[in-house]
Amino acid sequence: MIPRTDLPADLRLDTLAVREGLPPTQWGENSEALFLTSSFVHPDAATAARRFANEEDAFVYSRFSNPTVTMMERRLAALEGMGGCIGTSSGMSAILMLILGLLKAGDHVVCSQSVFGSTIKLFQDFAKFGINTSFVSQTEPAAWRAAMTPATRLLFAESPTNPLTEVCDIAALAEIAQAGGALLAVDNCFCSPALQRPVTLGADLVIHSGTKYLDGQGRVIAGAVCGPEDLIASKFVPVMRSAGMSLSPFNAWVVLKGMETLGVRMQAQSARALQLAHWLQEQPAVEHVYYPGLPSHPQHALAMAQQSGSGGAVVSFLVRGGREGAFRVIDGTRVCSITANLGDTKTTITHPSSTSHGRLSEAQRLAAGIRQGLVRVAVGLDDINDIQADLLHGLQAPA
Ligand SMILES: *Cc1c(COP(=O)(O)O)cnc(C)c1O
Numbered sequence: 114m115i116p117r118t119d120l121p122a123d124l125r126l127d128t129l130a131v132r133e134g135l136p137p138t139q140w141g142e143n144s145e146a147l148f149l150t151s152s153f154v155h156p157d158a159a160t161a162a163r164r165f166a167n168e169e170d171a172f173v174y175s176r177f178s179n180p181t182v183t184m185m186e187r188r189l190a191a192l193e194g195m196g197g198c199i200g201t202s203s204g205m206s207a208i209l210m211l212i213l214g215l216l217k218a219g220d221h222v223v224c225s226q227s228v229f230g231s232t233i234k235l236f237q238d239f240a241k242f243g244i245n246t247s248f249v250s251q252t253e254p255a256a257w258r259a260a261m262t263p264a265t266r267l268l269f270a271e272s273p274t275n276p277l278t279e280v281c282d283i284a285a286l287a288e289i290a291q292a293g294g295a296l297l298a299v300d301n302c303f304c305s306p307a308l309q310r311p312v313t314l315g316a317d318l319v320i321h322s323g324t325k326y327l328d329g330q331g332r333v334i335a336g337a338v339c340g341p342e343d344l345i346a347s348k349f350v351p352v353m354r355s356a357g358m359s360l361s362p363f364n365a366w367v368v369l370k371g372m373e374t375l376g377v378r379m380q381a382q383s384a385r386a387l388q389l390a391h392w393l394q395e396q397p398a399v400e401h402v403y404y405p406g407l408p409s410h411p412q413h414a415l416a417m418a419q420q421s422g423s424g425g426a427v428v429s430f431l432v433r434g435g436r437e438g439a440f441r442v443i444d445g446t447r448v449c450s451i452t453a454n455l456g457d458t459k460t461t462i463t464h465p466s467s468t469s470h471g472r473l474s475e476a477q478r479l480a481a482g483i484r485q486g487l488v489r490v491a492v493g494l495d496d497i498n499d500i501q502a503d504l505l506h507g508l509q510a511p512a
Pocket residue numbers: 203204205206229232271275300302303321322323324325334335336
């Protein structure tokens with residue numbers, strides 16, 4: 114009922130990124146319209162009744178759906194190679210939607226212990242509703258298999274992880290999930306579909322923080338769940354209607370237009386990150402570089418196979434001299450933005466121990482491999498030679 118774009122089958126990612134969505138309105142606009150409206154008008158009461166009863170597909174109220182949000186959802190679903198997608202107000206509310214839509218008291222989740230900090234917190238919070246989560250090693254599929262119980266309904270992974278860029282074997286986890294009658298959800302924030310399509314490796318659901326590479330310019334908070342069309346319609350659309358973690362049309366439009374440049378941005382930012390990672394390895398003040406694109410990375414081969422031969426755009430490195438050494442590097446910069454966000458065209462730099470992982474105890478941080486000397490750089494579109502010069506101030510400063 115809601116029409117589809119008239120496009121040939123088998124279009125490639127870069128074409129889908131600028132074309133997929135909804136057909137234009139009667140005015141024939143070439144750039145996608147922004148529908149800032151909370152509700153939609155019906156021709157008569159009987160039609161309104163049919164639409165509210167879900168007997169006729171139409172836009173009714175923007176908490177449920179909105180044409181700009183639908184365009185963003187269809188575009189992202191196409192990029193991920195999945196049948197359906199539902200936009201949410203943030204990446205975290207996408208994970209909340211996943212839990213509310215799929216799980217009930219008594220169900221069990223297996224999750225990587227290295228996923229985004231707020232994701233760990235959210236799964237832990239659901240213990241009070243009777244949903245328990247086992248946290249296991251990101252890189253050892255055997256640990257995931259061992260954690261499975263008859264009550265396991267969901268496996269949740271993220272790859273590569275923040276900030277240590279650990280890579281999990283998505284195909285191996287998909288096999289474990291399937292054997293146990295559970296679903297595998299992958300947070301694809303760090304690679305985006307431009308580098309990694311979890312569905313091709315057997316994942317059932319893909320989570321996004323649209324805030325990061327999909328927007329790509331650090332402007333809005335947004336999120337999405339992608340999956341088979343029937344699963345999205347049966348499990349998540351009803352949650353959206355009642356719980357209302359809706360994506361605003363304006364934010365959807367920003368992400369929709371951001372996705373048009375996703376492919377070229379991911380290629381350019383990853384190429385810069387690779388150059389930076391090699392350069393960092395040569396610096397005497399740097400003890401270790403964490404980047405999947407380096408042959409020294411423990412899951413380098415897996416990452417190259419899984420991520421289109423690319424390491425992504427996030428590089429972390431351990432500076433000699435602990436926290437002081439790390440602060441010296443961060444405070445020596447004048448170009449990099451000192452902020453914990455990532456996926457921006459502006460290169461960002463952060464100290465994970467005191468920001469994203471600041472709420473953990475030092476013992477928990479060390480168990481996670483996050484040391485005081487660790488610095489994370491999310492490479493943007495700055496000329497990487499300028500970023501190297503920017504980092505050199507602190508790397509060369511006398512201790
Ligand atoms: C930022 C982030 C999230 C949360 O997304 P928000 O849009 O900030 O809610 C989830 N997962 C990963 C990997 C992230 O980097």
